[in-house]
Amino acid sequence: MQIRIDNSSNRPVYQQIIDQVKRDIALGRLIKDDKLPTVRELAAQLAINPNTIAKAYRQMEGEGIIVTRPGAGAFVANLDSSLSxxxxxxxxxxxxxxxxxxxxxxxxxxxxxxxxxxxxxxxxxxxxxxx
Amino acid sequence: MQIRIDNSSNRPVYQQIIDQVKRDIALGRLIKDDKLPTVRELAAQLAINPNTIAKAYRQMEGEGIIVTRPGAGAFVANLDSSLSxxxxxxxxxxxxxxxxxxxxxxxxxxxxxxxxxxxxxxxxxxxxxxx
Amino acid sequence: MQIRIDNSSNRPVYQQIIDQVKRDIALGRLIKDDKLPTVRELAAQLAINPNTIAKAYRQMEGEGIIVTRPGAGAFVANLDSSLSxxxxxxxxxxxxxxxxxxxxxxxxxxxxxxxxxxxxxxxxxxxxxxx
Amino acid sequence: MQIRIDNSSNRPVYQQIIDQVKRDIALGRLIKDDKLPTVRELAAQLAINPNTIAKAYRQMEGEGIIVTRPGAGAFVANLDSSLSxxxxxxxxxxxxxxxxxxxxxxxxxxxxxxxxxxxxxxxxxxxxxxx
DNA sequence: GTGGTCTAGACCACC
DNA sequence: GTGGTCTAGACCACA
The missing domain is CATH 1.20.5 (Single alpha-helices involved in coiled-coils or other helix-helix interfaces)
Structure with a gap:
């Protein structure tokens, strides 16, 4: 998991994170049950606020891209869109x-x-x- | 020039205007030198703040999509991308x-x-x- | 729009807000295009942090329950579930x-x-x- | 007693355990005085932290669903809601x-x-x- | 130690 | 003035 933030981009930071995780999944670099970095880890690594990471994770969880389990971490979910x-x-x-x-x-x-x-x-x- | 604003869209109003002008040009409904409605006209027609219209026009002018001739109005420009x-x-x-x-x-x-x-x-x- | 927060409840505050808005819509007390209180208004009224209200609104927007337009406010959306x-x-x-x-x-x-x-x-x- | 943990569920693990024990009782698969697996057993079987199992048992005991007899294990209790x-x-x-x-x-x-x-x-x- | 919730307060895009 | 993004930092439930 190597994520890079472009501060000169208009795209919000949390969205850039989502983009790159989704991209890595689509590329097969991340597969089901792979563990994502912890919120705090990634926050430290990218030097951004943990809440921003948490927001990205929360949204991906909402989209069904990942699964988060408090106390355990965040994991890549099955591909399964609930949208019609x-x-x-x-x-x-x-x-x-x-x-x-x-x-x-x-x-x-x-x-x-x-x-x-x-x-x-x-x-x-x-x-x-x-x- | 029939522009419709979708209030249930997340897309900003000024952006929707740009989208539709560009779309009409791409569809051939608007061609070079066609006159766009004045800011005031369009604002009245769409029941929208004139500043919002002005912003859309300003941005399109910046992109080279239209040219505004002070006192005369705004007109569709030549296709001519400034980017490489x-x-x-x-x-x-x-x-x-x-x-x-x-x-x-x-x-x-x-x-x-x-x-x-x-x-x-x-x-x-x-x-x-x-x- | 009368929202009441039960601080003794385990249910998160933002969730209680969502519950009550959805309830009011289902009861017909709120209908399409009705304006919700602004984030700041509701925050002041309920004496809670604006971010908490914003979170509730953001989630409802994600569910398609409401539509938020920066600069305009939040409005009840059409009933239209995108889930299969x-x-x-x-x-x-x-x-x-x-x-x-x-x-x-x-x-x-x-x-x-x-x-x-x-x-x-x-x-x-x-x-x-x-x- | 066959318990299955769904890691892709948001429901906390300890809650999933409670759900399934209650479900088995409601289905008649478990009846009064049936012995539940020991905390240690279940923890090993599910590959889960024993503290998590213990928490589930503790809560069920609190709800009156099961009784734990120290040294003997945990057993299904009588149906007897303490609430009015x-x-x-x-x-x-x-x-x-x-x-x-x-x-x-x-x-x-x-x-x-x-x-x-x-x-x-x-x-x-x-x-x-x-x- | 993990993510989730909430507070407090700043800045920005939109209207 | 509206909502959206981000920071900083506290507390809690879960494992």
Whole structure:
């Protein structure tokens, strides 16, 4: 678990932590039952307030990404989204549309955008077929 | 120019305005030199604080999306990204990676994600070849 | 909006706030687009820290119960659970089973339990038929 | 006595133990004077800190669910709630109301909720008539 | 020692 | 003035 905070980013610190944990899971670097650093550990390591870490963990717990057990620590959970499939697709669809608009304004053609998309999709364990 | 504000969205109002102007441009509904409503007009129409509209316009002007001619109003500008191609691709790439990670956690398979992507890309004028 | 905190309760303060807002919505005392008290208002009224109120609001926002707009306030949202129906039923089912076990140990017979259940269900707008 | 700990549950371990003992009693799998495993045994079997088991037993003894006879072990006690009937009904009523509120927000109709309730009630020995 | 809750108080984006 | 983020530090339940 190597997390890096970019203080010059607009993205809130707690969100950066979530991003990177989720990314590590998607990359297969973290798997089910792996233990995350303790709140205090990570806080010390990154030199940020423990509450900020706790907030990130709490949110991931809410999303079902991790499981926290007081007295034991935080652990990677099973992949299991409780959101309905319709909602999940809608969420992704909205962001993808916004990206398409951005690409247009940035004058990035569809071919190039598709390449970027494929690079991104292959990098992570987005399974080729349902499952 | 029909702009609709979704109050139940987390997206800031000024950002929603930008989104929709950019979207209309990408859809071809707005083209170069088209006149945007005045700040006052739009504020009245949407029942929104004029400062919010002004902020949206100011930001779009900064991005080179529109040009404001004092005394005349705001007009759609030429497509002309000030950023280098490398930077633009990096920006898109980052967001696409984040989407791929989200898709993984939402258990959306690559096939489905690709469909969503294609739907989004086709909807807008992301030119098939460098444009 | 009259919220009362029971300091002698084990239930966390932020949770008590959520309970009561959700209850008021279910009772029809609060309806879509109604404005909740501001974080600072409620904090002053209840003599508790604003962060605690903010936490309650943030969680309700996450559950889709309310919508918060910085600069505007917090508002009751549309009824619209994003959880899959299977998950929702499982969640309720688990709690109901735990209650049945409790009822057994408390020597409350099924007839009485059913009465208590009906009282509770009628009190709130649990719709008689899907919808 | 087969107890299973779900580490991916938020429910504290000691509470899960209590839940399952009470459940087994309600199901008739454990009856008066049955001997529970010793703290040491159960701790070894579940690979859990003995203090956690001890805490569960201590609490059940406090609730009158079991009796511990020093040197002999822990045994299932008689059903005998120390609380007044009014208090017991109030306790159940409160939880049932909270469930009704949840059901409302989850858009589970009363018909479905009633089915879930009946399933739960039938599963356990909630006696049809005062028992 | 672990995470969870709460307080107190600062600064920022949004309207 | 609104909610959101972050810091600093206390206390508690859980293991």
């Amino acid at each position: 499939r319709v909602v999940r697709k809608k969420l992704l669809s909205d962001v993808l549309e916004r990206i398409a608009v951005e690409a247009y304004h940035m004058q990035i053609d569809r071919q190039t955008l598709l390449e970027l998309f494929n690079n991104a999709a292959e990098k992570f364990n987005v399974p080729p077929r349902k499952g | 191609r490398v930077v633009r691709k990096k920006l898109l790439s980052d967001v696409l990676e984040r989407i791929a990670v989200e898709a993984y956690h939402m258990q959306i398979d690559r096939q489905t994600l690709l469909e969503l992507f294609n739907n989004a890309a086709e909807k807008f004028n992301v030119p098939p070849r460098k444009g | 129906r299977v998950v929702r039923k499982k969640l309720l089912s688990d709690v109901l089973e735990r209650i049945a076990v409790e009822a057994y140990h408390m020597q409350i017979d099924r007839q009485t339990l059913l009465e208590l259940f009906n009282n509770a269900a009628e009190k709130f707008n649990v719709p008689p038929r899907k919808g | 009937r009014v208090v017991r009904k109030k306790l159940l009523s409160d939880v049932l109301e909270r469930i009704a509120v949840e059901a409302y927000h989850m858009q589970i109709d009363r018909q479905t909720l009633l089915e879930l309730f009946n399933n739960a009630a039938e599963k356990f020995n909630v006696p049809p008539r005062k028992g």
